[in-house]
Amino acid sequence: MKRGSLILFLIFALITFSFAERTLQIWAMGEEAKNLNVMAEKFMKENPGVKVEIQAIPWSAAYDKILTGIAGMQLPDLAQMGTTWMAPFGSMGVFEELSSYMRDSFISKDIFFEGSWQTVELNGGIYGIPWYVDVRVMFYRTDVLKEVGYDHAPQTWEELYDAAKKLAARGENMYGVSLLYTGVFGNEFMPFAWQAGGRIFDEKGNVRVTDPEFVEAIEYYARFFWEELAPMGGGNLFQDFASGAVPIFFSGPWMVNMIDQQTPEIKGKWSVALMPKKKTRTSFVGGSNWVIFNTSRNKDLAWKFIEFMTRPENQLEWYEIVGSLPAVKSVWEYPELANDPIMKVFGEQLKDAKSPPNIPQWEEIANAISRRVEEVIYKKKTPQKAAEALKKDIEKIVK
Amino acid sequence: MKTNWIWILTFVGPALILLMVFLIIPIFASFYLSFTDFNVFAMTDWSRAKLVGLRNFIELFKDELFWKALMNTFYCLVVAMPVTVVLSLTCAVLLNREQTRFKSFFRTSFFLPFITNTVAIAVVWSWILNPSYGLLNWFLSLFGIKGPNWLGDPRWAMPSVIMLVVWKAVGYNAILFLAGLQNMPDFLYEAAELDGATSWQKFWYITLPMLRPTMVFVTTMMIIGYLQLFEEPYMLTQGGPLNSTLSIVLYLYRQGFKFFKLGYASSIAVVLFLMISALTLLRLKLAERE
Secondary structure (H helix, E strand, O other): OHHHHHHHHHHHHHHHHHHOOEEEEEEEEHHHHHHHHHHHHHHHHHOOOEEEEEEEEOHHHHHHHHHHHHHHOOOOOEEEEEHHHHHHHHHOOOEOOOHHHHOOOOOOHHHEOHHHHHOOEEOOEEOOEEEEEEEOEEEEEHHHHHHOOOOOOOOEHHHHHHHHHHHHOOOOOOOOEEOOOOOOOHHHHHHHHHHHOOOOEOOOOOEOOOOHHHHHHHHHHHHHHHOOOOOOOOOOHHHHHHHOOOOEEEEOOHHHHHHHHHOHHHOOOEEEEOOOEOOOOOEEEEEEEEEEEOOOOOHHHHHHHHHHHHOHHHHHHHHHHHOOEEOEHHHHHOHHHHOOHHHHHHHHHHOOEEOOOOOOOHHHHHHHHHHHHHHHHOOOOOHHHHHHHHHHHHHHHHO | OOOOHHHHHHHHHHHHHHHHHHHHHHHHHHHHHOOEOOOHHHOOOHHHOOEOOOHHHHHHHHOHHHHHHHHHHHHHHHHHHHHHHHHHHHHHHHHHOOOOOOHHHHHHHHHHHHHOOHHHHHHHHHHHOOOOOOHHHHHHHHOOOOOOOOOOOHHHHHHHHHHHHHHHHHHHHHHHHHHHHHOOOHHHHHHHHHOOOOHHHHHHHHHHHHOHHHHHHHHHHHHHHHHOOOHHHHHHOOOOOOOOOOOHHHHHHHHHHHOOOHHHHHHHHHHHHHHHHHHHHHHHHHHHHO
């Protein structure tokens, strides 16, 4: 009797096992995770017998979660990965190299924006596929700028400085532009360095932050604080933007919806524009990529999911669900994006956008940049002296 | 009677195992790590970390930011400790008076900051300290004082952090002092009153000396706690501006968990451990001599 039930149980177990669905585990963050199930449903309909399990992780906890996942080798098949995290986690050797998967797939380097593709290349290999991008542009109050004689957004460095000066001259507690000056703001500062033609490393890997272009960017950035054109300390970005006290700031696409939600009273009184031009109008590109962990037993399935999410019609659908910018270039020709005046600016800016060097030490370099630029802002060092100190810092970090 | 080891192990074992796994082993592991160059590349393959002897420590003593963090942490300790002692003792004495009304209400209110989540506290405090809309500068403006840019000014950022630290610690230490006060026998005060002592004299010659054991405990715990300053600057200023609120543990966190230089971070931990032990021993030695 006892033995009989055991055999019966084993048979049942075998049946359920062989007919069991294959499960694809995905880690995703923030708003993406909350809405990804819509796409997962569609994927499951296309691929019967596949079950997609999405684990939502808040952005604030994601870094630690992935880190402990790697340390304990408890990882999903597939995960969303912030572009600036590609290098540190990639260097730990847990991402699957994807060149061989791409060989017979419609996915290739050329269908993505160049700046976005830079973030998946690491030590000569390809360790991810771009999912969505975000790029920083200039947000400005059209009505407030009109008051000081600007019927258009400041187009160049000179115009931005001039506009900021006029805006700050409106009175006490009035400023021109909001810039970060404390914490880690390497990603916010770098666009200015790129616009001036500066760079951190040259092709041979030499540190080039003492080049006149880079030093000029430090000085330009700090001048907004020296002359009190940018506020220091406190303040609320939304309130100050709505009141007009700080009518210009630089940020990403997520701000479009947030401004509408937080300060509906200024609807129609603000717009976005390209970054100001020095030599170029380069901006910062970030966003998220897909990565497959090399511990996965469902790599083929994970790749299928990446292909599914990369298809232009699905990229567009995803844009319509959460509003994040498609990484695939051709999607931007759809009328939903091409005819939207705000999205048009983002699409244009994406053509001139860079990401920071994809090396695991970037976080440390970003810290060093912030520290030295901060010293210039507080007039502890001249731009030249700060650049020299920064050069030493970076050389020590990458040594 | 024979010692029954089986029973001892059954009861103590689980706690011992937990202690080993989560405390003792990590302590020795980080001690060992401090002599290696464990970094991002060694994360999944430990064999890539090499022993480098004292190199981490030598670099640490040449590290400008480490010294800055050290000075900041001692600044916090030196200012926050006496202020906390005075304030919490005052609170405790007031709470212990027979005439004080709503005692349990005040006791709870003083204790509340200690058990409230630092994240929530830091958000509220960053609003209080806001230079243009903040409550504190509004209050100062009533007296015609133009308050500083608390968190944005390198000179005022650390005092702001200390303000938060003290505010958080007062309630807890007041409860400790209160317990000390309530253990005091009434006859000492009665005798002093018969001799005609003023209330100030009673405090100075009876309360304070009788509180010595509590005082030793409180100050020792404060040395240990304040030297590990982390949450408050992490939430309020992230160490800025100009690294004026960078504490040792915050610097350790940055090196270890932001830059993945776990070897270097461990060497900071070892130095901090040695400092805390030395100061604690010194404090206890001083207490013995008194």
